[in-house]
Amino acid sequence: MFLSLCPFDNLVCILLGISFTVWFTLLLVFIIVPAIFGVSFGIRRLYMKTLLKIFEWATLRIERGAKEKNHPLYKPYSNAIIAREPTSLEQEIKEIRRSGSNRDFDSASEFEMSDIFYFARRGVESIMDDEVTKRFSAEELESWNLLTRSNYNFHYISLRLTVLWGLGLLIRYGFLLPLRVTLAFTGVGLLVFLTSVIGLLPNGRMKNFLSEKVHLMCYRICVRALTAIITYHDSENKPKNGGICVANHTSPIDVIILASDGCYAMVGQIHGGLMGVIQRSMVKACPHIWFERSEVKDRHLVAKRLSDHVEDKSKLPILIFPEGTCINNTSVMMFKKGSFEIGATVYPVAIKYDPRFGDAFWNSSKFGMVNYLLRMMSSWAIVCSVWYLPPMSREEGEDAVQFANRVKAAIARQGGLVDLLWDGGLKRGKVKDTFKEEQQKLYSKMLVGTQEDRSRS
Amino acid sequence: MGSRASTLLREEEIEEIKKETGFSHSQITRLYSRFTSLDKGENGTLSREDFQRIPELAINPLGDRIINAFFPEGEDQVNFRGFMRTLAHFRPIEDNEKNKNYSGDFIAFRLYDLDRDDKISRDELLQVLRMMVGVNISDEQLGSIADRTIQEADTNGDNSISFNEFIKVLEKVDVEQKMSIRFLH
Numbered sequence: 001m002f003l004s005l006c007p008f009d010n011l012v013c014i015l016l017g018i019s020f021t022v023w024f025t026l027l028l029v030f031i032i033v034p035a036i037f038g039v040s041f042g043i044r045r046l047y048m049k050t051l052l053k054i055f056e057w058a059t060l061r062i063e064r065g066a067k068e069k070n071h072p073l074y075k076p077y078s079n080a081i082i083a084r085e086p087t088s089l090e091q092e093i094k095e096i097r098r099s100g101s102n103r104d105f106d107s108a109s110e111f112e113m114s115d116i117f118y119f120a121r122r123g124v125e126s127i128m129d130d131e132v133t134k135r136f137s138a139e140e141l142e143s144w145n146l147l148t149r150s151n152y153n154f155h156y157i158s159l160r161l162t163v164l165w166g167l168g169l170l171i172r173y174g175f176l177l178p179l180r181v182t183l184a185f186t187g188v189g190l191l192v193f194l195t196s197v198i199g200l201l202p203n204g205r206m207k208n209f210l211s212e213k214v215h216l217m218c219y220r221i222c223v224r225a226l227t228a229i230i231t232y233h234d235s236e237n238k239p240k241n242g243g244i245c246v247a248n249h250t251s252p253i254d255v256i257i258l259a260s261d262g263c264y265a266m267v268g269q270i271h272g273g274l275m276g277v278i279q280r281s282m283v284k285a286c287p288h289i290w291f292e293r294s295e296v297k298d299r300h301l302v303a304k305r306l307s308d309h310v311e312d313k314s315k316l317p318i319l320i321f322p323e324g325t326c327i328n329n330t331s332v333m334m335f336k337k338g339s340f341e342i343g344a345t346v347y348p349v350a351i352k353y354d355p356r357f358g359d360a361f362w363n364s365s366k367f368g369m370v371n372y373l374l375r376m377m378s379s380w381a382i383v384c385s386v387w388y389l390p391p392m393s394r395e396e397g398e399d400a401v402q403f404a405n406r407v408k409a410a411i412a413r414q415g416g417l418v419d420l421l422w423d424g425g426l427k428r429g430k431v432k433d434t435f436k437e438e439q440q441k442l443y444s445k446m447l448v449g450t451q452e453d454r455s456r457s
Numbered sequence: 458m459g460s461r462a463s464t465l466l467r468e469e470e471i472e473e474i475k476k477e478t479g480f481s482h483s484q485i486t487r488l489y490s491r492f493t494s495l496d497k498g499e500n501g502t503l504s505r506e507d508f509q510r511i512p513e514l515a516i517n518p519l520g521d522r523i524i525n526a527f528f529p530e531g532e533d534q535v536n537f538r539g540f541m542r543t544l545a546h547f548r549p550i551e552d553n554e555k556n557k558n559y560s561g562d563f564i565a566f567r568l569y570d571l572d573r574d575d576k577i578s579r580d581e582l583l584q585v586l587r588m589m590v591g592v593n594i595s596d597e598q599l600g601s602i603a604d605r606t607i608q609e610a611d612t613n614g615d616n617s618i619s620f621n622e623f624i625k626v627l628e629k630v631d632v633e634q635k636m637s638i639r640f641l642h
Contacts, residue, residue: 440591
């Protein structure tokens with residue numbers, strides 16, 4: 001019995017050995033070597049086109065199946081519940097009063113009981129649909145991309161569709177995920193190892209040159225680890241030394257996407273664990289700006305370190321995400337003014353993900369980092385567009401907040417995102433009372449303002 | 458978030474809600490999706506904190522009162538049916554349903570009448586006024602505004618505004634203007 005197992009064992013060993021070698025060679029030739037030199041075979045784009053055709057077919061199939069069974073389909077995009085018009089408080093209350101009043105002239109009386117309708121209506125409208133809370137959860141898709149996580153209509157529609165979905169599952173978890181995890185480990189491992197080695201070199205042009213190459217190479221491997229298909233637009237506007245690059249924030253992957261096309265100095269808090277190891281070795285090769293947890297609160301310290309870095313023209317441009325938190329890529333929220341006070345040239349960058357292939361938004365209240373990365377690596381692909389916008393500087397008579405809003409508007413316009421004034425911090429915190437006080441002030445002016453007119457006449 | 462939307466709401470329930478409130482099928486599914494996205498505790502009901510998490514509602518001077526309108530007497534949780542029932546008051550009335558006592562009026566009355574004794578007293582009126590103007594108007598001015606309002610509306614001389622007196626004051630206000638929430642299909 002023992003003898004009969006041996007030849008079988010040998011066969012298995014040989015097969016394993018061969019498949020391993022083949023696997024590794026393919027990996028090296030098609031993925032790692034192009035990453036080192038920054039060229040691409042175009043495999044990912046072909047993959048993307050094929051997927052799109054399959055998704056279209058799947059959506060048509062679902063629609064047809066739903067029609068046959070007389071099931072009304074749930075279509076998120078075409079189902080906005082209410083239409084809201086942005087009119088001012090004064091205008092609307094005047095409208096309500098005018099329609100109920102006998103008086104002909106346009107002067108508003110001091111208080112009408114019907115004024116309450118304005119506030120009640122606004123309140124109920126915001127209960128049914130508001131601009132802010134929906135930005136903190138993943139965007140809803142119009143067509144199905146064969147991932148259960150984004151499906152709202154998945155009842156058993158047809159055998160073919162289920163088979164396709166099952167096949168997709170197999171490919172994603174059986175083939176793509178292990179491949180990507182291997183690549184990710186390779187990329188990160190190389191980054192830590194090589195930057196530590198470069199750190200041993202004396203400061204000078206050679207060190208900077210090597211550091212740049214190493215960073216780019218490792219980020220490119222990481223890009224392939226996510227099967228990220230990125231289109232860069234207007235590369236002539238790429239950030240230069242001594243500038244600050246600002247971009248809208250959707251996920252930690254934003255960093256990888258930008259850093260694989262240019263070299264930046266990162267800013268952030270020092271973490272523990274694996275993140276901390278990576279951060280500490282990166283800073284050996286070229287100066288990044290890492291803060292201790294206690295230093296983060298000290299705005300003066302932060303501003304000083306940023307300005308010092310920016311003044312040294314030999315240092316790389318700083319990469320900052322002024323929203324301060326991840327937003328779901330349908331809108332841009334308030335930019336924190338800190339980075340706009342420094343007075344350096346700002347290079348805005350807009351990043352827009354295509355959610356059909358995999359939603360990149362990191363909902364940090366729902367998923368931890370590891371869970372998130374696994375979800376990313378088991379999606380079909382991450383497809384996004386990056387626009388480098390022309391540099392902007394603060395103008396005469398403009399303060400930091402106005403400058404920040406101007407940059408934000410430019411980014412929102414380019415990326416096709418909604419420009420919101422709300423603070424991304426609302427994801428976790430409560431809204432400030434000052435906004436309510438503003439509304440109260442506006443309304444009081446309506447009541448009291450007319451009293452002054454009365455006393456005059 | 459959305460993946461539970463169509464699966465948890467059964468067809469029979471949708472039909473019942475349709476009959477009770479008059480919303481259309483697609484409006485009900487959309488509002489159910491909204492309900493589940495507000496329900497952070499994922500237990501099928503909304504608490505007052507769930508509402509207060511909406512920033513635009515939190516900055517509304519009458520936000521708390523509006524939230525109260527959703528909760529029946531003494532309760533702290535509202536389920537989807539209750540949610541829809543309250544929202545139905547803000548649905549514009551179709552021509553063949555038009556009646557004198559527009560239900561939006563009743564909700565507005567409730568916003569003033571905190572102790573639900575079917576009368577708006579001077580104190581209750583003052584409270585609402587104070588909420589709407591904040592700290593920007595003095596007590597005396599506010600008091601005189603309240604007095605003037607009650608004087609104009611009170612017809613039976615009991616120094617408070619009953620529901621019928623309230624409706625009379627609002628009679629001329631165009632229904633469309635009051636709760637002109639533009640629903641799409």
